Amino acid sequence: MKSTILAEDKDILVCYKPPGIAVQSARLGEPDMVSELKNYLGGKNPYLGVVHRLDQPVSGNLVFAKTPAAAATLSRQASHETGQESGKKKKPAAFMEKEYCALVFTGDAENLPEPGLSVKLEDYLLRDGRKNTSAVVPSGTKDAKRAELVYEVKEKKEKQALVKIRLLTGRHHQIRVQFAHAGLPLLGDARYGTEKSREYSAGKGITNICLCAxxxxxxxxxxxxxxxFQTEEIPWIS
Incomplete structure (x- = not known):
């Protein structure tokens, strides 16, 4: 099995997803986390509820529900996230918190924050379902959703920086889009990266998105x- 089981009981299954495998795939014969974990659980079509997802190239920790009741409870936590979305005055009693590590390209950044300084990014994102992409758009754009995250630079080296990110909302490709818009595209991101960031990634031998939950x-x-649950299994950090 490609994934690593971190915790399991009758209600939940927590695992580490390696990069390159989808959480759930609609393509016949393509391996995915749900199929792999159902095979692991055994039995005749065991229940496994998808609570939240990671993009296929992204690695990190995921929790799945083993009962419908657990799925409903965890999904409510995941939808609230940190409870700090626009319009929420109070943090809910129960919430799911997600932190990410990423390597970003700093060659085009005009004002990179100093290490240790917490910075908030606030944008409105519009998803294009046909192209499976999202983009930053002006406030008030029809169907756009507010996206918020907080990040901190942990280390700077050459034309790259290691950042730690805390999501305050959960939008499609949110981290990748917001950082690209801020002039800090993720290394290895062919979709949202710039020509310079793609060239730099290629020169470093980076072929996958440097993003880990x-x-x-x-x-x-x-x-x-x-x-x-915290993981030290970050593929691009030796």
Missing amino acids: CRLSFYHPATGRRMD
Whole structure:
């Protein structure tokens, strides 16, 4: 099995997803996390609820539900996330928190924050379902959704920087789009990267998106106990 099981009981299954495998694929015969984990669980079509997703090239921690009741509880936590979306005055009692690590290209950045300084990005994103892309658009654009995240530069080296990201909303390709718009495209991102970032990635031998869901925190759907999972399995950090 390509994934790594981090925790499991009768309600949940937490695992590390390696880069390159889809969470759930509609293509016949293409391997995905759901099929792999159902084979692991055994039995006749065991229940496995998808609570949240990661893009196929992205690695990191995921939680799946093993019962419909657990799926409903965890999905509510995931939809609230940190409870800090626009229009929310109070943080909900239970929420799911997601932190990411990424390598970004700094060659085109005009004002890269100093390490340790927390920076918030706020944009409106519009998804193009036909092209499977999202883009930053002006506020008030029809069907656009507010996107918020907070990041901190951990280390700078040459024309790249290691950043830690905390999502405040969960939008399609949010991290990749917002960082590209801010002049800090992710290394290895062919879709949203610039010509310079793609050239730099190629020169470094980077062929996959340098983005990892390195920390996942949520409340157990049955016990209410806060659970926290951090991974050191970051493919592009030796």
